[in-house]
Amino acid sequence: MTTSRKAFLLCIITLSLLALLTSTAMAHEERSDGYFSFLDPEGNVFFQTALRVSLGDEFITENNKHYRVTQIEDDYAHCDYLGDIDLKPATQEGLVQPAWQAAPDPSTRPVSNHRNPRVAIYHTHSDESYEPTDGTASIAGKGGILKVGSAFCSTLEKLGLEALHSTTPHDPHDAMAYNRSRRTAAELLRQNPAALFDLHRDAVPRE
Structure with a gap:
C-alpha cells in the first residue's frame, strides 16, 4: 500500500471516529431516564428538564427572571436569582431587530x-x-x-x-x-x- 493511500485511509478513519464521538456527545445531552428540577433560593421548583445540567448554566423564565445554577445535588439544580431581565428596550431601540423588521440586505435574494x-x-x-x-x-x-x-x-x-x-x-x-x-x-x-x-x-x- 502506498504512503498516500495509507494517509488517505488514516484520514477517513480519523473523521469517522470524530463523527462517532460527536454523535455520542450529542446523545449524552439528554438523560436516559428521570429529569432535573431547578430550585430557586427559597427551594421552590421553577423549571424541570431532561437535558443535562452543568454548574454555571443560566435560565430565564417566561417572566424574565434570571437564574444561574450554583449547585447540583442528585436530581436538583440549586440556583441563585440574578434579577429580572428587561428585554423590551433592546427591540424598541433597534439594538436587536426581528428578522422580518430588519432592513433587507441588497446582496441577498x-x-x-x-x-x-x-x-x-x-x-x-x-x-x-x-x-x-x-x-x-x-x-x-x-x-x-x-x-x-x-x-x-x-x-x-x-x-x-x-x-x-x-x-x-x-x-x-x-x-x-x-x-x-x-x-x-x-x-x-x-x-x-x-x-x-x-x-x-x-x-x-x-x-
Whole structure:
C-alpha cells in the first residue's frame, strides 16, 4: 500500500471516529431516564428538564427572571436569582431587530416577498408520542409530536404568522437522529424563516 493511500485511509478513519464521538456527545445531552428540577433560593421548583445540567448554566423564565445554577445535588439544580431581565428596550431601540423588521440586505435574494414573518418547525425525534392519547410512547415516523407541531402551526397562523411544518421522519430515535435532522433544518433555513423550532415531547410530568 502506498504512503498516500495509507494517509488517505488514516484520514477517513480519523473523521469517522470524530463523527462517532460527536454523535455520542450529542446523545449524552439528554438523560436516559428521570429529569432535573431547578430550585430557586427559597427551594421552590421553577423549571424541570431532561437535558443535562452543568454548574454555571443560566435560565430565564417566561417572566424574565434570571437564574444561574450554583449547585447540583442528585436530581436538583440549586440556583441563585440574578434579577429580572428587561428585554423590551433592546427591540424598541433597534439594538436587536426581528428578522422580518430588519432592513433587507441588497446582496441577498429573498425566497419570496411574504410580508408575514415565517416560523419553521421540524422534529428530530419524529417518533415521540403520548401514552395517554396515542397509547404508546413511540410511533415510528408518525409520532404524536407531529400533531403537536400541527397545532402549533395553527396557533401561529391565527396570530398572523406563516408556519412551515416539516413532518420528515428522522428515525430511529438514536444518537444519529440529530445528524439526520440537520439536513431538514438546513432545507427549512433556505426559506428564510424568522425562527426555527425543533419541537420535542416534554420529558417531565405534567404536574
